[in-house]
Amino acid sequence: MARLFLGLDSSTQSLSAVVIDLDARRVVYEKSLNFDKALPHYKTQNGVLPHRDPLVKHSSPLLWAEALDRLFAAMKTDGVALGEIRAISGSGQQHGSVYFNARIATVLAHLNPKKSLVQNLRGVFARKTSPIWMDSSTAAECGEIRAKLGGIKATAAATGSDAFERFTGPQIRKFYKTDRAAYAKTAHIALVSSYIASLLAGKIAPIDFGDGAGMNLMDIRKKVWHRDALAATAPKLADKLPPLAPAGQGIGRVSAYWVEKYGLNPAAVATVCTGDNPASVIGLGLIKAGQVAISLGTSDTFFGSMQKCRTDARGEGHVFGSPAGGYLTLICFKNGSLARERVRELYGVKDWAAFGRLLAKTKPGNGGAILLPWFEAEIVPRVNRPGVHRFDLDERDAAANARAVFEGQMLSMRRHSAWMGVAPERIFATGGASNNPALLQVLANVMNCRVLRIEVSKSAALGAALLAAHGWLTAAGEKPEWEQLVAGFTKPVAGSEVKPDKRAAKVYDRLLEKFAACEKAALKGK
Numbered sequence: 401m402a403r404l405f406l407g408l409d410s411s412t413q414s415l416s417a418v419v420i421d422l423d424a425r426r427v428v429y430e431k432s433l434n435f436d437k438a439l440p441h442y443k444t445q446n447g448v449l450p451h452r453d454p455l456v457k458h459s460s461p462l463l464w465a466e467a468l469d470r471l472f473a474a475m476k477t478d479g480v481a482l483g484e485i486r487a488i489s490g491s492g493q494q495h496g497s498v499y500f501n502a503r504i505a506t507v508l509a510h511l512n513p514k515k516s517l518v519q520n521l522r523g524v525f526a527r528k529t530s531p532i533w534m535d536s537s538t539a540a541e542c543g544e545i546r547a548k549l550g551g552i553k554a555t556a557a558a559t560g561s562d563a564f565e566r567f568t569g570p571q572i573r574k575f576y577k578t579d580r581a582a583y584a585k586t587a588h589i590a591l592v593s594s595y596i597a598s599l600l601a602g603k604i605a606p607i608d609f610g611d612g613a614g615m616n617l618m619d620i621r622k623k624v625w626h627r628d629a630l631a632a633t634a635p636k637l638a639d640k641l642p643p644l645a646p647a648g649q650g651i652g653r654v655s656a657y658w659v660e661k662y663g664l665n666p667a668a669v670a671t672v673c674t675g676d677n678p679a680s681v682i683g684l685g686l687i688k689a690g691q692v693a694i695s696l697g698t699s700d701t702f703f704g705s706m707q708k709c710r711t712d713a714r715g716e717g718h719v720f721g722s723p724a725g726g727y728l729t730l731i732c733f734k735n736g737s738l739a740r741e742r743v744r745e746l747y748g749v750k751d752w753a754a755f756g757r758l759l760a761k762t763k764p765g766n767g768g769a770i771l772l773p774w775f776e777a778e779i780v781p782r783v784n785r786p787g788v789h790r791f792d793l794d795e796r797d798a799a800a801n802a803r804a805v806f807e808g809q810m811l812s813m814r815r816h817s818a819w820m821g822v823a824p825e826r827i828f829a830t831g832g833a834s835n836n837p838a839l840l841q842v843l844a845n846v847m848n849c850r851v852l853r854i855e856v857s858k859s860a861a862l863g864a865a866l867l868a869a870h871g872w873l874t875a876a877g878e879k880p881e882w883e884q885l886v887a888g889f890t891k892p893v894a895g896s897e898v899k900p901d902k903r904a905a906k907v908y909d910r911l912l913e914k915f916a917a918c919e920k921a922a923l924k925g926k
């Protein structure tokens with residue numbers, strides 16, 4: 401029997417599965433299910449429920465559960481050897497939270513395979529919808545928590561990050577303040593990742609150190625719930641949170657629901673899941689400290705591994721626990737691919753190849769034109785009133801705007817990642833936009849660094865599959881080394897290396913100053 405491991409990734413817009421064969425050292429199956437397309441009855445747009453307040457972004461925990469049923473059904477139809485899967489792990493969009501009443505534990509323990517998950521879960525939610533990472537409606541609560549913890553620097557030193565609107569603690573505080581009755585009825589709070597793990601295991605699952613750090617509730621150094629942070633957030637919160645545990649650690653055998661319905665092996669183990677970024681660190685093979693990756697996805701993220709915990713005193717960056725041990729640093733820019741798409745649509749550009757060709761018609765630095773693409777409220781820098789800002793840029797000039805949106809994004813990344821103090825030798829690029837050579841060249845030039853593409857379209861799901869393997873091998877008494885485990889799965893694409901153009905890099909060194917001034921001016925106007 402092969403040693404197969406399954407990784408799931410419940411992201412903003414889709415649920416993905418990756419199956420690896422550990423001995424053959426390869427991915428044997430990949431599948432994605434787009435929420436808007438596959439489950440249109442939830443009426444989501446890019447995975448988000450419509451809401452009149454543009455700062456409020458919620459999704460549906462039932463949608464995520466239904467997607468899980470659908471994906472297992474698809475795997476069965478596609479002939480995946482589900483009986484040979486030894487362990488499962490998962491990752492989820494970070495920060496999003498699910499609220500259960502006291503019935504959940506019993507319901508999870510007796511999931512009925514004759515019914516769908518959605519039918520099983522009827523009546524277990526204390527809150528119908530789930531706030532997700534795109535939500536920026538909790539500025540007041542962030543202020544309250546930050547003040548109680550002693551300011552930005554102290555909050556970051558305690559929990560790994562300043563209080564952020566999308567982080568789970570401020571979201572829980574808002575829920576407590578605005579719906580006390582429902583908060584009082586909440587018996588358990590899960591993250592998207594621990595929700596998926598709970599459904600797989602048939603019991604309330606722990607939260608891991610990676611995703612747990614995205615809550616403003618975990619002591620980043622001791623990796624336990626932070627008493628003062630909990631007290632600053634909402635009453636009786638400790639009773640509603642599960643224990644913390646390392647990602648990949650076994651929770652128990654998978655629920656009989658999955659065995660009877662889809663043919664999983666009854667001995668298969670459900671393991672602790674993590675956030676999509678921590679999982680991607682594994683999926684991209686960023687095991688050694690000092691390695692950096694840029695993911696150009698729904699959000700653009702800049703992240704890397706670090707051995708010792710060093711927090712950002714200015715409060716823009718985050719420190720999370722890394723599933724490979726140690727820590728990872730991360731900066732998240734909300735206006736990623738959706739902003740690029742908006743510009744592409746605005747100028748009627750057919751596809752990304754055409755977008756790249758259009759951009760290439762202009763020169764690096766764009767003659768000093770700057771665009772700040774805050775189509776949505778932005779996380780870094782913190783912008784709560786969306787708006788697009790152009791400086792020395794003609795709105796009618798399609799080519800200049802195509803370059804300006806991506807240059808603006810990359811300059812912002814360079815400016816706001818300086819606190820990490822890492823001078824990477826090379827940067828790994830991943831995510832949809834990394835397939836575009838013109839964009840990759842801009843990235844290399846702005847960062848003045850070699851860039852290599854890692855073609856793992858599903859780096860988070862692959863990371864989750866590797867986590868499942870690591871956890872399973874560890875439980876079997878082996879001592880798997882991360883570097884050996886990921887080897888072969890996460891090679892950069894041959895011939896994908898892009899070298900920075902030294903002249904262009906100099907242009908960006910100079911432009912950075914102007915960019916900072918434009919950003920300051922735009923923020924002042926907010």
Ligand code: XUL
Nearest residue numbers: 412493494533676699732
């Ligand atoms: C990270 C963040 C996003 C989500 C996307 O802090 O908010 O990258 O994890 O799924």
